[in-house]
Amino acid sequence: MTSKPEVDFIEGPAPTELQIKDITVGDGAEAVPGGVVDIHYVGVEFDTGEQFDASWDRGQSAKFPLPHLIAGWQEGVPGMKVGGRRQLICPPELAYGPAGGGHRLSGKTLIFIIDLLDVG
Template sequence: MRIQHRRVSTSAFLAVSLSVAVLILSACGGSTVSDSSTNIPTVSGEKGSKPTIFAPSGKPPTTLITKDIFEGTGTAAVTTSTMTVHYTLMAWSTGKVVDSSWDGGSPATFPLGQVIKGWQEGIPGMKVGGRRLLVIPPDLGYGAAGGGPIGPNETLIFVVDVVGIA
């Protein structure tokens, strides 16, 4: 029996290898949102200024979504950090801004472990100067009870700018 050998071109080999690598990496997870997702809010605005949030129509995501708008520098936040941040909060159901530290002019400071679960899971890893979009489902926000201006079972849209981490 004679075995025939075929030559595989280098470009064909690289194309197949690259395709396999992309499939493997995409299965690994990592970020909770992909760039191709169309049902997440968009954010505009310059670094160091109040952001503008554009909420999409339709059903909100049912899992926590995080998307970095600007990367920060320095030490990353952890769940035990005390954060100093500017934030803007929008309610998904109305598309209206409910609260913003930018309106008062001063950032808010608090221990990360003492805020809603969506922040505890979505803020770690941020660095000073970073801006992140968080889309928080009700079970990681204020739940069925709501709270203050937040209605029951509300999906929250936050844009968070880290000013300081201690």
């Protein structure tokens, strides 16, 4: 996983529950609930397919404690192994909350492609 992933546009209605799909299963250490992860990611809006964020575009990965991230990541990243690439589709309640919630992505279903680089 040395290159930024493309996020395919998904036809049909947005899911109402977290969708987790492994694109590549890693063979390294496993991310655990409440742990720290070093990741590369791309985020797009489900409805438009427009990218709103990507660590790849900044040229460096992002290291976060999982409890500081949106609920969809807190639920969807644990169990990933280093070297893996996973797609998460997060409905608004697991992303930035309902429309009018004060964040520019409130009310939106979001798709993330996450590459797990390291844990710890």
